[in-house]
Amino acid sequence: MSASWVEVLAWVAERLNGERIEWMLVGSAATALHGVGVVPGDIDIAVRDAVDVERAAAVLPTPEGPLGEVDDPADWVSTAVEPVLRFEHAGERWTFGKWMIGGVKVELAHIDAPDVAGLMLETRSPLVWLEREAVDCRGQRVPTVPIEVQLATMVARQQDARLQATIADLDSAAVNGTLLRRAISDRRVEAPALKVPESVRRLLDGGRARTD
Structure with a gap:
């Protein structure tokens, strides 16, 4: 049986906080953690520095890998051999990692988007980090958009x-x-x-x- 997303979030938060990784919960899980009655399909996390996606791979359940050929990029997950994907999309540079934890998909991303650096945008803008709110999740501090x-x-x-x-x-x-x-x-x-x-x-x- 899959763990609940709340259990997984608390588990992930404990590990990211323990590594002093600068992170922020975004997406539907952040909406739900604010008390809104939505059920997240996954857990989306922004990290402040690109290198922190790789640091997270050291404390999250990352398979040794490699997993072999992956026909669909949506099936890719982080492994010790390839902990992150780096790619460009619409002029933005992504450093991305994905894990399946207790049956819940957890995605971490750093997005370098210089064109919107001065805007208050979820995930992509450095400004939003100044407005993070700390929300409790089963005793763990969760910095939240x-x-x-x-x-x-x-x-x-x-x-x-x-x-x-x-x-x-x-x-x-x-x-x-x-x-x-x-x-x-x-x-x-x-x-x-x-x-x-x-x-x-x-x-x-x-x-x-x-x-x-």
């Missing part, structure tokens, strides 16, 4: 169902309106025609602009 930045991602990707589920579970009074406004504004740099749903506009109008 802010939900406000995730809301902007959902708007940009037109993930309407996930967006509405997230807003329904949020305490609107706790939303950082300043951060949400910045994240949406920065998404518009890439997509000037971005349309903001009325539900998000209400958050912007009523969100508390925290200064802490």
